[in-house]
Structure formats: C-alpha cells, structure tokens
Amino acid sequence: MLPTDPGRRLRGSVLATVGFVLSPLSWWNDLLVNVPLAYAFATVVALAARDQFLPxxxxxxxxxxxVGLVLLHVGAQDVVSEEGRSYTKRALLTDVVLAVGYTVLVVAAVRVGWLGLPAGLPG
Structure with missing residues (x-):
C-alpha cells in the first residue's frame, strides 16, 4: 500500500534520487559524481599527509x-511502503559488498596510473 502522507513521499523521493546519484547503480555516476567527490576528499587529506592520498x-x-545505496533503500521504502520498515543488516551487507567491489576498481585505476595526485599539489 502506498503511503498517503505527501511529505513522506516527497522526502523519500528526494532521498532515493540523491541515493541513486551516489549509488553504483548507474553507469555514469562514478565518472561524474563519486570519483570526483572521492578525489576531492583525497586531495584535501593529501594536503596534510601526502602518503594518505590512495587510502x-x-x-x-x-x-x-x-551512503548512496543506503539513501536509495531508505528513500524507496518511504515512497512505496506505508509502514516504516527498518533498513536491515542484510541490506547493509549487500550495499557494503557492492561498494567494496567498485572500490577495488578505483584502486586498480590508481595502480595503473589512471588516477593520481594533481601535478601542482604542494609537498
């Protein structure tokens, strides 16, 4: 049964949309969203400790x-379900396994030289 509360459906729609953009479920998000966010985070960390760029x-x-997968699940539950089901340990485990798999691909991109520190970074 769909929820009748429009505020809940709107909140769920926003959460699910942000979650989808951050999740590894679309072919374009890594190149346009996740890798640039992670790269910016790593560059800031590398300003303090250059050797910590890759980690x-x-x-x-x-x-x-x-975070994307969790937001997607939580948002979708708000949109399609009247009762507030909790985010299960199994769903979290599935999300973690997916994220680790994609992370292995990013580490491989650094190892083969496709990603690295910006040339002008001080230190």
Missing amino acids: ALVVGYWLTNV
Whole structure:
C-alpha cells in the first residue's frame, strides 16, 4: 500500500534520487559524481599527509557508494511502503559488498596510473 502522507513521499523521493546519484547503480555516476567527490576528499587529506592520498581516495569512494545505496533503500521504502520498515543488516551487507567491489576498481585505476595526485599539489 502506498503511503498517503505527501511529505513522506516527497522526502523519500528526494532521498532515493540523491541515493541513486551516489549509488553504483548507474553507469555514469562514478565518472561524474563519486570519483570526483572521492578525489576531492583525497586531495584535501593529501594536503596534510601526502602518503594518505590512495587510502583517502578509497575511503571517500567507498563512503559515497555506501551512503548512496543506503539513501536509495531508505528513500524507496518511504515512497512505496506505508509502514516504516527498518533498513536491515542484510541490506547493509549487500550495499557494503557492492561498494567494496567498485572500490577495488578505483584502486586498480590508481595502480595503473589512471588516477593520481594533481601535478601542482604542494609537498
């Protein structure tokens, strides 16, 4: 049964849309959203500790994917369900496994030289 509260449906729609944009479920989001966000995060971290660029890139990328998947699930539940079901441990585990898989791809991109620190970064 669809929820009758328009505020809940609107909130769910916004959360699901933001979640989809951050999630690894679209072919374009990594190139246009997640990798640039993770890269910006890693660059800021590298200003303090240059050798932490790759770990920060991995953490930033992983976080964007996990947050996206969680927001997508929570938002979709608000849109399609009247009762407030909780976000299960199984759903979280699935989201984490997906995020780790995509993170392995980003680490590989750094290792083969497709991603690296900006040339003009001080330090």
